[in-house]
Amino acid sequence: MxxxxxxxxxxxxxxINKMLDKAEDxxxxxxxxxxxxxxxLQNVKKGIADVVTAKKRLQLQQQxxxxxxxxxxxxxxxxxxxxxxxxxxxxxxxxQFAQTELQTLDQQVVELEQQxxxxxxxxxxxxxxxxxxxxxxxVIKAQYSAAEAQVxxxxxxxxxxxxxxxxxxxxxRAVDKTEGMRARASAMDELEAAGAFDDNLTLTEGQxxxxxxxxxxxxxxxxEDDLAKMKAELGQGSAPSPALEEGAPAADQPQQSPxxxx
Amino acid sequence: xxxxxxxxxxxxxxxEDAERLNALDNDAVAAVEADDEDRFHAVFEEMLQLVRxxxxxxxxxxxxxxxxxxxxxxxSFSEAHHEFNGEGLIPD
Numbered sequence: 104m105x106x107x108x109x110x111x112x113x114x115x116x117x118x119i120n121k122m123l124d125k126a127e128d129x130x131x132x133x134x135x136x137x138x139x140x141x142x143x144l145q146n147v148k149k150g151i152a153d154v155v156t157a158k159k160r161l162q163l164q165q166q167x168x169x170x171x172x173x174x175x176x177x178x179x180x181x182x183x184x185x186x187x188x189x190x191x192x193x194x195x196x197x198x199q200f201a202q203t204e205l206q207t208l209d210q211q212v213v214e215l216e217q218q219x220x221x222x223x224x225x226x227x228x229x230x231x232x233x234x235x236x237x238x239x240x241x242v243i244k245a246q247y248s249a250a251e252a253q254v255x256x257x258x259x260x261x262x263x264x265x266x267x268x269x270x271x272x273x274x275x276r277a278v279d280k281t282e283g284m285r286a287r288a289s290a291m292d293e294l295e296a297a298g299a300f301d302d303n304l305t306l307t308e309g310q311x312x313x314x315x316x317x318x319x320x321x322x323x324x325x326x327e328d329d330l331a332k333m334k335a336e337l338g339q340g341s342a343p344s345p346a347l348e349e350g351a352p353a354a355d356q357p358q359q360s361p362x363x364x365x
Numbered sequence: 366x367x368x369x370x371x372x373x374x375x376x377x378x379x380x381e382d383a384e385r386l387n388a389l390d391n392d393a394v395a396a397v398e399a400d401d402e403d404r405f406h407a408v409f410e411e412m413l414q415l416v417r418x419x420x421x422x423x424x425x426x427x428x429x430x431x432x433x434x435x436x437x438x439x440x441s442f443s444e445a446h447h448e449f450n451g452e453g454l455i456p457d
Binding site: 273 | 427428
């Protein structure tokens, strides 16, 4: 099977060569690649730590959003019980937006967990291969003539070099993805800082940029459904807006007095 | 034949699989050239499955060089444009 190549072979081989090129004499090559492996092992550990940090950050974001969802829901009820449907609608739009974000975050946390596990496995495997390489290196040094050693070393070094390059690639991909998620998390922070999830329902009067974006992002029908449900719960089943009447399960809901909503 | 799925594992495959793998690879290149994302993902997945099911995972203490290295399973379509172009796994 002459010339059997692979899609990634060129990339990975270039990396291996770069790693091994620096040393010329066989035993130097061995020591050099061994040192290089130890270095990479440290990098993998650092990569795992980075993924864990990113995950914690996202989980914190999750908690904040969960709190926001509860708060916005309460605010919508309050607004509605005071007859401020416009405020209630805005609160529900924001709640809808927060819920969409939460779904994305859940997914990302799962993804990060998988990456974390993948890197832990990789680190373990590299450690085993490294041990194998260390043993082989001593055997080669002790048993083979210089010429034979050259061949044996190049075999072993390529095998372990490939593993190293592959772990490097896995690390790089994990870091790239984590960066992307970080960027999204900080975008959320900025949005929050800009008042998208303000404590007080005071933003609605002046429709700013974020409000417009929120309205565009949130699914209107979901907001209408929520509003209708809430009205039914609050005993305002026959809504003034005709659009609401279809979906409002007013008759089935126990009538609650507005006073019950603290 | 030893095949590595990048970022995953190394597998030992019967040599007969080389032909099948090469055919799938050509399909993947064709899908990328046709800008057919769904088709590409289907073919790429089939390629990965062939290696995973037909191959035996190499032991953790085996130091072997791969004959073929397949890109990472989470390869995006835009990344595929860089990987899947030109000659097949087995160049003439």
